[in-house]
Amino acid sequence: MINRKLGATGPVVSALGLGCMGMSDFYGASDRAESIATIHAALDAGVTLLDTGDFYGMGHNEMLIAEALRGRPRDKVILSVKFGAQRDPAGNWIGFDARPSAVKTALAYSLKRLGTDYVDIYRPSRLDPTTPIEDTVGAIGDMVKAGYVRHIGLSELGAETIRRAAAVHPIADLQIEYSLISRGIEDSVLPACRALGIGVTAYGVLSRGLISGHWSRERGSEGDFRASSPRFQGQNLERNLGLVDAIRTIAEGKGVTVAQIAIAWVLSRGDDIAPLVGARRRDRLAESLGALTATLTADDLALLERAVPKDAAAGARYSEAQMAHLDSERR
Template sequence: MKARTLGRSGPQVSALGLGCMGMSELYGQADRRESIATVHAALDAGITLLDTGDFYGMGHNEMLLAEALAGRPRDSYLLSVKFGAQRGPDGAWLGYDARPQAVKSALAYSLRRLRTDYVDIYRPARLDPAVPIEDTAGAVAELVQAGYVRHLGLSEVGAETIRRAHAVVPVADLQIEYSLISRGIEGAILPACRELGIGITAYAVLSRGLISGHWSADRQPSARDFRQHSPRFQGANLEHNLALVDRLRTLAQTHGASVAQLAIAWVLARGEDIVPLIGARTRPRLEEALGALDVGLGEDDLAAIEQAVPPGAAAGERYAPAQMAMLDSEKR
């Protein structure tokens, strides 16, 4: 497994990370046994970065990871944990809480669920508009000083917020959506991170399966699948976006690769400071994703991909309007 370093102050991690949210919710039914087997396969393949959140299944994902990691040396993997999202007993989203006391309380519960003494990267899932980012970053800095956290991370915030947090304590990485059809970070956010020496952990590199090559126009998401309400998966938007996938499929075939492998390889090629998070829930999907590491893309290949799927080519926003409004990274 190739390795990359998360910014100037962050840890060395595998070139691909494993995003574990789908093993608990939001993408339809997941199989517990297969999820654990997939985590084991990822670790055995050399993946060291595991991403979760305390609100994924209201703690379910952290407990699932604890079960999967039982018996593994703690220094053989890194845990990236998001906090702050508030949910009701029915699973409803209630907002965000990133007050210093809430940060510390949330970590106490995460440590218990994960059965560990520390997490490697701790990050607010979204910017809490009621709390200055300096206060949230300062609370994480105190947890770093106490040994409960190794590094501060951020998620879905804009360049100004990144600078303000980084002035309090070095930020290891920014977790944010980045794919061939979600390139908004290239304007101001990615340059700011590179200026400050902050790494990028890119999630939704396959746009939640849309550009994986496995989605079809007649596929119906289940009632509990996030994609049922995602603008890019609706009606004419979906038809337009799947036409982009067909263009990628033609290019992928010239490399003897799948569409998913080409799309992941493109993100890998955007810079050594970017680590794609793979949301694989099964071993076959994980194995396919790992194959992206063997897809070499030269300048001509990248130019051909850009021509097939230029910036802004996708139809529809990446989230529904209510969720888009919560993204500091989307504010202009």
């Protein structure tokens, strides 16, 4: 396994991390036994970074990870945990809370569900519009001093907010969407992170399966939020699958899959970037791991740039209501 360091102050992690969200929520039904087997396969392959959130299945995902890690050395795993999103019993989104008291309460519950006495990277999943980022980061800093958190991370923040956060406490990484068809961070967010010595853990590297090479034109299953996602709708979907066809032509010329070349592209963007893959099954994980040996030449990158130029995707990456909560999208 290739390893990468998250920023100037963050931990060393596997170049590919495993995003565990889909094992509990948002993508329809999942198989608990297969999910645990996939986590085990990832760890056995040298994956050290596991990403979760306390609101993924309202705690289900953390308990699933705890079960999968039982009997495994704790110091061989980097647990990245997001907090702050508020949901009701029906799963509806009802707000965001990153006040200092909420930071510490949420962490206490995550530690209990995960069966650990510390979290490696702790991060607010979004910016709380009612709480200064300095207060949120300061509260996590208190938990670093107390030994409950090793590193502070951020998620979906704009350049100015990142700078304000970094002025309070060293930041290990920013978690944010980055893929061949989601390249907004290249304008100001990525340069700000690099100037501050902050790494990037990139999620959505396959655009939630859209550019995996496995998505077809039918709607997602019940409980799959992609059924209402703008990029998966009508003419948007037709245009985006056309981009996938262009990627497939290049991938086949290299003897790799669409997913592998898409992941390899993110890996090629810098040693300070660690992609997260959301594999829920062992076969999908194995395919993703194959990206580590899919070296892209300058000619390959130029072909991909022509096939999928920046801003080529049709449709926003979230609904209008969700996009309004992304500090990273504010100009």
